[in-house]
Amino acid sequence: MRLLISYISFFLIITSFALVGLFIGPTDxxxxxxxxxLFRSDDGPMKIVVWSIRIPRVILSLLTGCCLGLSGALxxxxxxxxxxxxxxxxxxxxxxxxxxASYAGIFVLDEHWIFLGSIISSLIVSLILSRLISSKDLTxxxxxxxxxxxxxxxxxxxxxxxxxxxxxxxQVIGLVAGSFTSSNWDKIVYLLIILIPVLLITFVLxxxxxxxxxxxxxxxxxxxxxxxxxNIAMSLAGILSGASVYAGGLIGFVGLIAPHLSRKILxxxxxxxILGSTILGGLLTLFSDQLARLLFAPTELPVGMASTILxxxxxxxLAWRLK
Numbered sequence: 001m002r003l004l005i006s007y008i009s010f011f012l013i014i015t016s017f018a019l020v021g022l023f024i025g026p027t028d029x030x031x032x033x034x035x036x037x038l039f040r041s042d043d044g045p046m047k048i049v050v051w052s053i054r055i056p057r058v059i060l061s062l063l064t065g066c067c068l069g070l071s072g073a074l075x076x077x078x079x080x081x082x083x084x085x086x087x088x089x090x091x092x093x094x095x096x097x098x099x100x101a102s103y104a105g106i107f108v109l110d111e112h113w114i115f116l117g118s119i120i121s122s123l124i125v126s127l128i129l130s131r132l133i134s135s136k137d138l139t140x141x142x143x144x145x146x147x148x149x150x151x152x153x154x155x156x157x158x159x160x161x162x163x164x165x166x167x168x169x170x171q172v173i174g175l176v177a178g179s180f181t182s183s184n185w186d187k188i189v190y191l192l193i194i195l196i197p198v199l200l201i202t203f204v205l206x207x208x209x210x211x212x213x214x215x216x217x218x219x220x221x222x223x224x225x226x227x228x229x230x231n232i233a234m235s236l237a238g239i240l241s242g243a244s245v246y247a248g249g250l251i252g253f254v255g256l257i258a259p260h261l262s263r264k265i266l267x268x269x270x271x272x273x274i275l276g277s278t279i280l281g282g283l284l285t286l287f288s289d290q291l292a293r294l295l296f297a298p299t300e301l302p303v304g305m306a307s308t309i310l311x312x313x314x315x316x317x318l319a320w321r322l323k
Contacts (some may be wrong), residue, residue, distance in 0.1 A: 003272065008266050010279050014062065015218075016056055017286045021058040022050065028299035032192035036314025045173065061289040061303070062282040064180075065258075069281015070199060071240035072255025073262070077209040079133055083315060085256035086241035089147030093154020094125035094238075095245035099175055100158040117189050125154065127231065134158065134227045134239045141233040155250070167180040177302030178251035180289055187213035187247050194243040197234050206270035229311055234279060251304045253311020254284050261265040 023034050037046025053266060068086060075084035075091075076141065086092050095118035102114055129150065133143060153174065162172055172178060195244060211224040245253070263278030288306035295301060 001284060003004075003266060006276075006307070007279075008228070010283060014283050014286060015075065016288055018058045018062070018281070020290050021061075021286070021293070022054050025054070027292065028031040053183075054186060057180045057289070058286065060191070060247055061180050061240050062242055063188065063284045064189075064244045064289075065254055065282035065285025066199075066249070066278045067191065067195055067240040067244040067247075067281070068251060068254040068285060069258035069262075069279070070195075070202065070252035070274065071237040072257075072281065073259040074202065074209070074233045074237040074240075075255065076259050077273075078130070078237075079228040083144050083255060083256060084147075084261075086150055086237055086244070087250050087252045088256060088315075089129060090150030090152075090154045090247045091126045091129065091241040092250050093121070093151055093158065094121035096125075096158040096175055096241040096250055096285050097121060097154055097161060099245065100161040103175065104161055104164055105173075106161070106164075111186065112190075115243070115246050118262050119194070119239050120248040122242030123235060123238035125150070126234040126241070130234035131230050133234075134230060147204055173302055175245075175249045176304075178249040178304035178307070179300075179302060180248050183247075188213070191243055191247055194239060198240055199274070202236060202274050203271060205232065206274050210270055248285075248303060251285060251288070251307050253307050253315065254281050254288070257284060257311050257314050262298040 020040075021207065023031055029037075029049065034050060035051040037044065037048075040047050050118045071086040072084060073093075075086060076082060076087065082198055082219050084303045098121040099114070100115045102109065102117075129147065132146065159176065162175075175183065196229075205245050211218070213227070241255075258281035259273065259277045262273050265280075266272040266276040284307065285303070288310065289303050291309075292301040292306040
């Protein structure tokens, strides 16, 4: 019963944030105008505002957060690090380098190839990180230091690539600090193509990931191959991270916060951790986007700045608890 109430609460909170994103914002239109635009059949300006700008932005921010939350859960399960986060550990940085090169005009590709390239770039970084974890059996503290260093390196490379091209400031901010101003239905379709199968695969394999938390030696004694399962988990995390960076840029701390909130609210059962992290990641990103959009309207803050306000205190608390 408690779990059902929690999931219903998540749904109601997400719905309320979605309604805020749909009907509140810097515009001269009244609420009745926006409602009419939601149901009108012609191509009037209000219909364009609602169906081409606001609804895609709400859906895309939600799906991007779902990818980040699930990716964070996979990283924390497979790396034994309580501060695992796809963008904090540099996995999303792989996609940011690829996108920076695209923005700078180093190569010109169709949109679907840019999406695929973002995923492959993050996948490569995630497999490198997985290899380091398996070969060195890193402690959580060492892994956190290495991951943060890797994340800083990838952002620096991406920034250097951008500096060689004539890139609009808005694109730079959107990539480095997160933005959903360029949301559209195509990006929503791309994210759904990735999120749905990865979520299903994670559900099927979730019980295999838990023994890795005990360490490689104990997990082997339980009949689990830690290296293979870690590679699978980190690969899935890399795919999700690349998709999220393509959709909304580098948005930090969502992948860190969502799994911890899920454990607190729903418990440690594998299926609830996976589903809860996914839902809470979407909720946090949707809330961060609305906060960034409305706090100083009509000026927008980067979404990553809003998520950092939420996540940095959690990061400091978790780091303080590490031994």
